[in-house]
Amino acid sequence: MGRDAEKTSPPVPSSELEQEEDDDCYLSDQEDDALEESVLHVLEDEHLEDCHWSASCVITKESLLAAQKEDLRKVMELLGLREHHARTLLIHYRWDVERIFELLDQKGRDSLFSEAGIPLQYTNNAGPTSSAEVTCNVCYDDVPPSCALEMDCGHSYCSDCWTEYFIVKINEGQSRRVRCMAPKCNAICDEAIIRKLVIARHPDIAERFERFLLESYIEDNDTVKWCPSTPHCGNAIRVKVFISKPQAYNVGLISELPDKHATQQQQQQQQSLFVPSTLG
Numbered sequence: 084m085g086r087d088a089e090k091t092s093p094p095v096p097s098s099e100l101e102q103e104e105d106d107d108c109y110l111s112d113q114e115d116d117a118l119e120e121s122v123l124h125v126l127e128d129e130h131l132e133d134c135h136w137s138a139s140c141v142i143t144k145e146s147l148l149a150a151q152k153e154d155l156r157k158v159m160e161l162l163g164l165r166e167h168h169a170r171t172l173l174i175h176y177r178w179d180v181e182r183i184f185e186l187l188d189q190k191g192r193d194s195l196f197s198e199a200g201i202p203l204q205y206t207n208n209a210g211p212t213s214s215a216e217v218t219c220n221v222c223y224d225d226v227p228p229s230c231a232l233e234m235d236c237g238h239s240y241c242s243d244c245w246t247e248y249f250i251v252k253i254n255e256g257q258s259r260r261v262r263c264m265a266p267k268c269n270a271i272c273d274e275a276i277i278r279k280l281v282i283a284r285h286p287d288i289a290e291r292f293e294r295f296l297l298e299s300y301i302e303d304n305d306t307v308k309w310c311p312s313t314p315h316c317g318n319a320i321r322v323k324v325f326i327s328k329p330q331a332y333n334v335g336l337i338s339e340l341p342d343k344h345a346t347q348q349q350q351q352q353q354q355s356l357f358v359p360s361t362l363g
Contacts, residue, residue, distance in 0.1 A: 139321060140321050142319040142320070142321055143317075157180050158172060167271075168196075168201050170274065177303055201235075202235040204237075219244055221240050221248075226241045234263050234270060234272055236263050236268055236270035238263050238268060245264075245280055249281050253288050253295070254288070258296060259295055259296060259303065278292065307320070307321045308320055308322075
């Protein structure tokens with residue numbers, strides 16, 4: 084008799100092949116449970132209980148100032164700074180407190196301050212101590228010392244010239260970082276002096292200055308953005324992104340918004356907790 088027929092394996096049902104392909108594409112139940120548990124553990128960590136550090140939260144108009152003050156307080160306490168210097172530092176580094184602390188270790192205090200426009204040697208802003216009149220190098224008028232103001236950088240001009248300069252800068256939308264008007268000076272002017280001079284002459288412009296400083300917490304912040312609702316509800320949203328290695332996952336959810344202005348895109352984002360990231 085001839086050779087026995089070669090033995091062949093029975094065909095695999097297509098449904099089983101599809102199941103094997105699915106197994107290659109998705110996490111197992113155990114892996115999925117472990118990933119979800121690790122993320123929930125991060126979200127429930129005691130250090131993240133405060134709204135400031137949560138995965139996402141809504142910042143209302145009423146709480147915006149308090150949120151800004153909290154970041155200012157942290158930097159003021161760590162570095163021993165006055166409020167306007169802390170704000171200058173935070174605006175320059177996009178209100179990223181953790182980044183400031185990292186750069187402090189990497190670059191040192193002097194480099195950190197210099198890049199942000201904070202003078203390394205502070206003055207008391209009291210102006211010239213002599214009783215003799217001083218000449219303003221902008222208008223060239225001779226004024227008594229009481230009518231001249233000196234910034235932290237040491238540059239002094241008459242109060243009228245400072246006031247006009249500040250008004251121009253505020254109207255140009257540069258309230259958040261008003262630099263000294265001395266040529267080639269990178270120092271940021273003291274917001275308390277700006278406030279004092281402008282409010283005495285133009286209270287409405289001073290009010291705009293205050294609003295710009297407050298809104299800096301959103302406009303210059305990489306983790307806080309205005310709510311995209313239409314019409315605008317006036318709230319902001321803080322999003323915290325956690326990254327897991329080796330495959331990164333973004334846990335950056337837009338906070339639950341009132342149904343009346345939650346967009347379809349936001350609802351989809353809320354329904355999808357684990358979104359593969361290209362980071363890392």
